Amino acid sequence: MSTLHLLVQPRDGEPFRHEVRGEAAVLGRSSKADVVLADRYLSRQHARLVLREGSWFLEDLGSRNTTFLNDRPLAQPMPVRPGDVIRLAESRIVVTEPGGGAAAPAAGDGLTGSTDERLPESTIFRPASEFLAGPAVPGEGGGLAARMRLINEVHRALAAPITLEALLDLILDRVFVQLQPEEGAVFLRDEKGELKRAALRRARGITGEPLYSRRLAQEVTEKGVAALVTDASADERFAKAESIVFSGVRSLLAAPLLDSEGCLGMIVLSAKSRLHPFQEDDLELLMALASAAAMRLRNIALAEETARRRLLDRELELARDIQMAMLPKAFPHLGGIDVSAALRPARTVGGDLYDVMADGERVWLLVGDVSGKGVGAALFMAVTKTLFRAIAPGSASVAEAVSRMNRELARDNERAMFVTAFAARLDLATGELEYVNAGHNPTYRLEAAGAVAALPGPVDPALGAVEVHEYRSSRLRLAPKDAVLLYTDGVVEARSAGTQAVETPGLAAGRVVPVPSGAAVAVRGAVAEEFHTQRLESYLKDCRDETAERIVQGLLERLDEFVGDAPQYDDVTILALRWLGPS
């Protein structure tokens, strides 16, 4: 597929077909763009279609209001194929089959209606700006006072705090009193930009499928025009039109919910058996109401978004607190060992864990790291820790305990969550250390004699990944005063300032957005670097005579120094244990 066929629907112009040949095509408002779209909200060079290894990709060119592919904002170049719908500001481009037959854009908004249905010839469209420019001027003297009163009333009602539901109710209330439609509906754009019916009211006795016309919605919400159908049945062409959507509708009014930022949705009123069809001054009244409502709607949407985010933040904080509370802060006063541990959480909810547990003359150790971030990882971490507590004591070997934990974690694990873990058991009498490495960073042994080395042994799969696996234990005998250091990859993968990964506030918690390294270089003059095992090893060589607590705290300090003011994007867990010798 080297030629790409497009059906271009600019906001401010006539639709046209375009074939993209060659290697690339720039889409934009600029006359220098390869596909020029008349849409004042577009960037001059908004997006680009580019051919890579036989496939067309769409990429955003840093436009002001981004590019959407099938209603998803484009974070990086994505492949396009027939049937895809590209949205740039308020213009649409449908990728079609080579024949030119427009592949139907993906439906799925739950609303019926087709794109090419005809609107009745008697439809009058008027730009909303005409209404918004000045105060509404009702055409007839009769209802003037009543109408002014209505608008005033709505404005006053909207000055007080109001919920979205109450606002929609209020609008429909007033509209039914004043304009007596048979059906009134408010459509709002959801977060994906799709129109959804948010409120519906009908006069008594009205049944059947509520009215929705995609074509009308497009006209009204994308072009920002108000529409008036005066008497559809009187129009010969409309009587013959096949559209089922309009069947029986005599008269219709539609107004966009517009504010300075754009269109939030629309209000549609319709009547089948109206003696007096809607008039232009009805449309003006509806526009006045719609513009008052739109302003308020935007505020409600913003307030709800803020409240939602705050709630989510609180929930995540709570999850974090619960998670941290599961970790032992003080350790059982076990004769013969000196132990200390720290888990420093990244700002988001993550999935690191550690545990230290006495079991008769022995002590169990565990450090783990759940794949991914967020609430899912936190829950998986909690399950892992609980399983460890339940299974480990009394197990014949570390291998047996870990194999059982794995079976439990892998069961019904459709999402394939997994946790890398290093589990060990130290015999306090003999210094024998038995351990299993389940896909985790190797533990270091700090010999009393001074040598520092990673513990040898096989690496088995992280827990939860395969349903049945027999994990393998390794064993070695510590000398008195030997120490071990367990940790997670947050230590060795900590990045220095100039880092390429930053957290972006405002995005869903748990998301880390990479910044192009070029930008990092330009701003900071340094390229990100990882702490790496070399730095860890060289630090540990200085720890020969330190207490476990000093080893842990000292490493945290080293990390802080190294990382500088770069944000921490992964949990950091450190556990140090020194065996003091047979008690």
Added chain:
Amino acid sequence: MEIGEERTAGALVIVPVGRVDSVSSGELERHVVARLDAGERRVVIDMAGVEYISSAGLRVLLVAAKRLKPPAGALVLCGLGPGVRTVLELAGFTSLFAVEPARAQALARVEAQASA
């Protein structure tokens, strides 16, 4: 990350390019799951263009492997660079995947598995 695709007579080749990290792995997962939901049973994931994969990315490969367990399905990975290979080894996952050096071998193996 970008995701390319190629369909051969016997298999679907999915080609992620760039970094498969905690952000982009979600996109890769949606892509792969959509293809599996649509009935793809013989899949090659060509990792030649992947410069980095995080544990979240590994999870996506595991999801695919679980759903394409032989004999009903087949998944073969190929084109693993040293970075990706190391991450796979560190997680203890090398034994969990069928891995081939390059796409041609991977396709041959997928077809062999399917006809076995």
